[in-house]
Amino acid sequence: MSINALGIIGSGQLGSLLCQAxxxxxxxxxxxxxxxxxxxxxxxxxxxxxxxxxxxxIKEFISEADVITYExxxxxxxxxxxxxxxxxxxxxxxxxxxxxxRQLEKTFVNNLGIKTTKWAFIKSAKxxxxxQNLLPGILKTNTLGYxxxxxxxxxxxxxxxxxxxxxxxxxxxKRVNLKKEISVVATRFKNKEIYIxxxxxxxxxxxxxxxxxxxxxINPDIFKKAHHNAEIIANKLDYIGTMCVEYFVxxxxxxxxxxxxxxxxNSGHLTINAFNISQFENHIRAVxxxxxxxxxxxxxxxxVNILGSEIQDYRKRSFETDKYFFDYxxxxxxxxxxxxxxxxxxx
Numbered sequence: 404m405s406i407n408a409l410g411i412i413g414s415g416q417l418g419s420l421l422c423q424a425x426x427x428x429x430x431x432x433x434x435x436x437x438x439x440x441x442x443x444x445x446x447x448x449x450x451x452x453x454x455x456x457x458x459x460x461i462k463e464f465i466s467e468a469d470v471i472t473y474e475x476x477x478x479x480x481x482x483x484x485x486x487x488x489x490x491x492x493x494x495x496x497x498x499x500x501x502x503x504x505r506q507l508e509k510t511f512v513n514n515l516g517i518k519t520t521k522w523a524f525i526k527s528a529k530x531x532x533x534x535q536n537l538l539p540g541i542l543k544t545n546t547l548g549y550x551x552x553x554x555x556x557x558x559x560x561x562x563x564x565x566x567x568x569x570x571x572x573x574x575x576x577k578r579v580n581l582k583k584e585i586s587v588v589a590t591r592f593k594n595k596e597i598y599i600x601x602x603x604x605x606x607x608x609x610x611x612x613x614x615x616x617x618x619x620x621i622n623p624d625i626f627k628k629a630h631h632n633a634e635i636i637a638n639k640l641d642y643i644g645t646m647c648v649e650y651f652v653x654x655x656x657x658x659x660x661x662x663x664x665x666x667x668x669n670s671g672h673l674t675i676n677a678f679n680i681s682q683f684e685n686h687i688r689a690v691x692x693x694x695x696x697x698x699x700x701x702x703x704x705x706x707v708n709i710l711g712s713e714i715q716d717y718r719k720r721s722f723e724t725d726k727y728f729f730d731y732x733x734x735x736x737x738x739x740x741x742x743x744x745x746x747x748x749x750x
Contacts, residue, residue: 405660406691407431410490412540414450415442416731416741417474417667420675422446424683430691433459433467442732443474455482465489472644472690474731476502476665482682493643493690494665501640502665505545505574515639517632519660525573528563535560537577545572554610580654584661585619587633588671590645590685592695597637598685600678601700602629603670611739615670615706617677621652628658636663645686655711669708669741676702676746701750714742725750744750 409425411418414436422432423446433693434447437454449467453460455478463673465471471492473483476499483496493681495600496614501507509519523534525542538560557575584607589599604619619626633648640646647668649661671682679699680688688695702725709717714736722728725748 405720406693407469408433408448409691410435410464410471411443411447411474412436412455412471412478412687413474414438414443414447414641416442416733416743417669418443418686418727419446419731420672420681421472421474421667422684422685424681425687427684428691430687430689432684433464435464440734445732455479461486466728467747470690470692472686474666478683483746494646495641495643498642498665502663503546505543506572508663509574509707511639512636512663515635517635517660518657520579521577523575525575531563531575532560534575539578539689541576541578542573543576545574546736580658581650582652582656583620583713584649585621585625585629586615586647586649586668587629588645588647588668588674588682589633589637590682590689590695590698591637591642592689593643593692594678594695594696595638597634598695598698599630599633600671600674600682600698602626603673605670609739611708611710611741612669613708613710617673618702625652625656625658632658636660640665644689645671645682667711670706671728672744673704673746675729676748677702705747705749707745707747708741709743711738711740711742712736717745718745740749 408431408451411421411434414434419442422443423433432447433449434443435451451460451464471486471490480500483492486492487496501511504523509522512519538556542555542557584605585602586605587602591597601617602619603615603621606614614733645667647664651659651661667682667686675681680696709724727746730743
């Protein structure tokens with residue numbers, strides 16, 4: 404079946420960059436979003452503003468598209484499954500059931516024989532006490548966490564506030580004696596071929612990605628293992644599209660999976676300029692059933708996320724050759740909000 408129109412759920416910067424990649428391949432994009440100001444509407448062929456449970460609007464969205472994808476994973480599974488009955492959703496909705504739930508995600512990874520941080524499932528303050536061997540650690544909401552939201556640093560039991568109401572489920576992760584963080588972006592196609600970009604080294608500030616670079620300063624064994632683990636995970640999930648595996652590397656050079664993102668990823672933004680085919684184009688090719696093209700690296704690169712009011716200064720600057728400024732066009736500036744990024748090629 405020839406794919407002429409791609410439906411995208413979500414209208415943020417990832418949706419915008421997916422629309423731009425699709426346009427390059429002459430594929431029409433229809434975006435649906437509950438954000439009336441979502442910047443992807445500036446790049447899509449059609450924009451539908453709607454809550455995701457509005458059946459009439461969802462029906463309109465489905466009727467316009469040949470296949471559906473999404474730019475973020477926190478979409479209710481039942482909505483994705485309902486859409487999938489009418490039009491194929493890729494990556495498949497069942498994957499999100501695992502990825503949206505930290506307990507299921509870590510259990511899935513550990514069952515593949517792949518290491519993660521040491522962790523425990525937490526439902527009450529008493530559970531923290533029973534797992535104090537994991538302190539110092541980070542308490543994370545079991546679902547719906549991103550960019551540091553829903554995370555609490557626990558150094559000792561004294562940090563467990565008595566007035567906390569454990570109405571949500573959490574996991575407690577033992578703090579890693581961290582050497583560095585890396586990520587691996589991979590695209591798996593319908594014919595089961597996989598292209599894996601080289602590992603990307605990342606620096607976070609206040610639990611938000613601030614800086615990424617290639618090549619990552621890692622030894623060849625970690626490079627190979629990071630690729631191998633990503634391939635195992637993608638194959639086990641029967642994944643179609645671009646995904647990202649985030650890793651911790653500890654001081655003993657243990658490689659630990661932190662999270663899986665079932666979508667294009669912020670750390671992979673540098674692929675737009677550093678490779679002939681970006682993570683976004685590869686995702687479009689995969690979900691639309693196009694063939695895998697040979698990916699070639701153009702240059703080493705660094706990427707800086709532009710957060711909050713920093714964007715005002717960047718909008719006034721002019722940029723030299725090999726510096727690429729991306730303004731996401733978000734109307735409202737908020738502290739720590741991702742407003743754009745700058746990629747610098749290192750030839």
